[in-house]
Amino acid sequence: MSFAAEVKAELAGLTSARACCQLHELRGAFHSVNGDIDTAGRLARFPLLRNLLARRVVRLTRALGAAESRFQHHRTPHQTLYDVEAQLPTALVASLVALPGVPERACDRKALLRGFFLGCGSINAPSARYHLEFVPPSVAWAEAVQATLAELSVRSGVSTRGAQPLVYVKDGNGIVRTLSLLGASRSVMEFESLRIVREVRGLVNRKLNFETANLGKTVGSAVRQLAAIEQLERGGRLGGLPPALRDVARLRRGNPEAALAELAARLRVSKSAVNHRLRRLELEAAGASPSEPHS
Known part of the structure; x- marks a missing residue:
């Protein structure tokens, strides 16, 4: 298992106790995978999720009052991907489709970043090079992710890969802080251990x-x-x-x-x-x- 997969497995196993944090994590996951929503029918679709994120999305939607959550799987030569559909409460639909922005509360900022990282994030093991990134669906969301990191005292950059916007953190201390903010305490210890060996x-x-x-x-x-x-x-x-x-x-x-x-x-x-x-x-x-x- 890669280091990025280990981090995501740890994050997917966390429990967000507060409803506001659950909402912003779900919001980050929804936009990170280019989700779509039928506002009339209140049906949110999360396409092509990996198993860990699919289960996380189902748990979050149910915790937030979804009447029904179901998923379909698609097999590829290397893995199985899932489409999750959830029947959401009316109040939750408006929050989910809100414009890109930085949440007011620090806990909500962390939850939003956690959702984005689970959906479109990646990190290299420090034995190779220091690099953590988010690949948001739009420039507006890339700017929002960067601003959210800045509010949490993490310096990041914005670039593009092809036509895709990219938010990245390249210094070791910034990556450690980001992992800590996301809640990946076990991964922080492993990262620091590998970083010491490398240095x-x-x-x-x-x-x-x-x-x-x-x-x-x-x-x-x-x-x-x-x-x-x-x-x-x-x-x-x-x-x-x-x-x-x-x-x-x-x-x-x-x-x-x-x-x-x-x-x-x-x-x-x-x-x-x-x-x-x-x-x-x-x-x-x-x-x-x-x-x-x-x-």
Whole structure:
């Protein structure tokens, strides 16, 4: 089961005690799946729902006083989808078809988002990348979902995928807050656990890359320095160099893999002094005239 499916399974099992929350969750689900309604007959249709959402819609409509709720199934090669039809009370019909907007109460905002997420939401496991999205049926509803998130202190963006509007949250903290607002506490803990593993793995990889790069630089420098020392010795010029350069040349030849800090500690000088002397050796081997007098 994907992480998104786990989140939806948790949300579908929640119980909304207040009628206002039940209404706004049902409203979010209704519009997220492009539901339609016969206002004269008070018959609401929720097309092509997955099993979890179909059962959730049936429970919500019955809790809100639906005279009858029934569903039909459609089999596809990969899953079974359901059409839910519910005979609604007259007062509920008007609320269900109300224009897109942000509910006044915080609990109703959370319930509306929960309905939308169950119907048209998705989330990636944090081991891949941070991404939570809603795919509302219209630009007006995309703006309403984004405004609802903003009222709940979650920063989101609006984009399009083809001609379909899209509301997305891409930062880890924003996704954690959104899951908490939806009521998916178990999924929050799993998300945080996976996020910690990802961040630790990233930190280790960055450190390894940094150390590998430094090691590569150290090895490359040592190879050049040893080649310069060999060239000076073959040309009989090494013995004529100042004692400081002969000492660092002897130490480098005996410790080809040592870092500058180790060489500096053995010579009891600074790293910059060791680096300067080794560069002088390379210049001498290349036949260049050092810019400073020998030391």
